[in-house]
Amino acid sequence: MQDIFKFAVINSKKAMRVTIAADRLNELIQTSSDVIIFGHENPDGDSIGSCVGMYHYLKGLGKDPHMIINNRLPDYFVFLVPDGALTYFVEDPNKCEELVAKADLLVFLDMNGMNRAGEVSKMVEDRIGHNPSVRKVLIDHHLNPRTEEFDVVVSDTEVSSACELLYQVLLEQPGVAADVNRLSIECAAALLTGILTDTNNFANSVYPSTYLAVSALQGRGVDRDAIYDEVFRSYSRIRMRLMGYMLHDNMRFVDPCVAYFTLSERIKEQYGFVRGDSEGFVNMPLTVKDIRMSAFFTEEADYVKVSLRSKGDIDVNDFAHKYCNGGGHKNASGGRLYMSLEDVPEYFESKVKEFFAR
Numbered sequence: 173m174q175d176i177f178k179f180a181v182i183n184s185k186k187a188m189r190v191t192i193a194a195d196r197l198n199e200l201i202q203t204s205s206d207v208i209i210f211g212h213e214n215p216d217g218d219s220i221g222s223c224v225g226m227y228h229y230l231k232g233l234g235k236d237p238h239m240i241i242n243n244r245l246p247d248y249f250v251f252l253v254p255d256g257a258l259t260y261f262v263e264d265p266n267k268c269e270e271l272v273a274k275a276d277l278l279v280f281l282d283m284n285g286m287n288r289a290g291e292v293s294k295m296v297e298d299r300i301g302h303n304p305s306v307r308k309v310l311i312d313h314h315l316n317p318r319t320e321e322f323d324v325v326v327s328d329t330e331v332s333s334a335c336e337l338l339y340q341v342l343l344e345q346p347g348v349a350a351d352v353n354r355l356s357i358e359c360a361a362a363l364l365t366g367i368l369t370d371t372n373n374f375a376n377s378v379y380p381s382t383y384l385a386v387s388a389l390q391g392r393g394v395d396r397d398a399i400y401d402e403v404f405r406s407y408s409r410i411r412m413r414l415m416g417y418m419l420h421d422n423m424r425f426v427d428p429c430v431a432y433f434t435l436s437e438r439i440k441e442q443y444g445f446v447r448g449d450s451e452g453f454v455n456m457p458l459t460v461k462d463i464r465m466s467a468f469f470t471e472e473a474d475y476v477k478v479s480l481r482s483k484g485d486i487d488v489n490d491f492a493h494k495y496c497n498g499g500g501h502k503n504a505s506g507g508r509l510y511m512s513l514e515d516v517p518e519y520f521e522s523k524v525k526e527f528f529a530r
């Protein structure tokens with residue numbers, strides 16, 4: 173069985189690149205003592221999965237890493253996080269600054285540039301700036317990585333998730349030597365969580381390499397059903413009611429093939445919304461036969477958060493870039509609008525017309 177998994181990594185076209193980057197990563201890890209792992213702001217399953225996977229790998233090497241994420245995880249991902257291993261920047265900026273001040277290696281996961289870590293990236297920039305003795309690593313699957321910001325970059329868009337890419341990189345590490353059984357079960361569970369969530373339970377961005385990774389991780393002994401229960405069957409009652417409202421009263425269709433929702437502060441308050449309650453809503457319109465693009469707009473304190481999804485050739489990364497101050501992937505992107513939520517429908521509908529007129 174092992175050979176199948178070995179083959180997947182060693183013989184794929186990108187194997188040489190992954191191998192070279194993995195070697196350099198190994199050098200950096202071996203010569204560092206204080207490692208900080210960063211996930212992107214508004215963390216999702218791939219973000220926390222890749223961070224926790226890296227955390228356990230480093231722990232296994234006898235290191236004492238710490239994770240920093242800008243703001244809180246949805247409750248249904250907390251089961252992955254070891255006690256005391258993660259600090260949220262918005263909750264304890266001083267501790268984060270102390271940790272960064274003594275770090276000699278920073279690992280950024282599931283983001284294409286440091287700024288996607290959120291507010292915390294400004295602190296990192298101020299604190300260590302271009303200090304070459306603090307090395308920086310990026311492992312990511314988004315378009316257009318800002319390679320100039322890092323010492324080592326492993327970037328590949330032809331994978332399901334940062335977790336899948338991290339899995340490939342970890343298999344290449346000398347202590348693992350292509351044997352998934354040398355990854356701890358906690359590491360494997362975190363990686364599998366990220367793959368399950370970023371593919372929306374195998375609905376999108378699934379590659380042949382994805383099944384190989386999943387097969388190996390499950391073969392390692394990870395309880396996939398337990399993860400499924402934690403992540404996809406642990407939602408709140410509030411979320412169910414809110415979903416009813418959003419589908420029945422809020423969703424609007426725009427010709428030729430678009431649907432969107434807007435979630436205001438007022439409705440959030442009325443339903444008792446907490447972060448994570450609208451997770452996955454943006455995917456729902458894509459189950460309608462003729463709908464090929466969907467958008468979800470959430471009112472935040474200083475901006476409107478945008479989530480975009482699409483099917484097939486419709487490039488929402490392009491849409492996010494052009495009209496929403498953002499980016500992401502071809503079929504899943506996001507961004508921010510600096511306008512009031514009331515102005516969003518007119519703005520969005522006019523941009524949809526422009527986008528589909530081309």
Ligand code: 5GP
Nearest residue numbers: 479480497498499500501504505506507508
């Ligand atoms: P989500 O809709 O789940 O928040 O984000 C979908 C994708 O879009 C993610 O891959 C994420 O990296 C990207 N994304 C979300 N928000 C932003 C943003 O503000 N800027 C950029 N560049 N990408 C974003």
Ligand code: MN
Nearest residue numbers: 218282334370
């Ligand atoms: Mn991801």
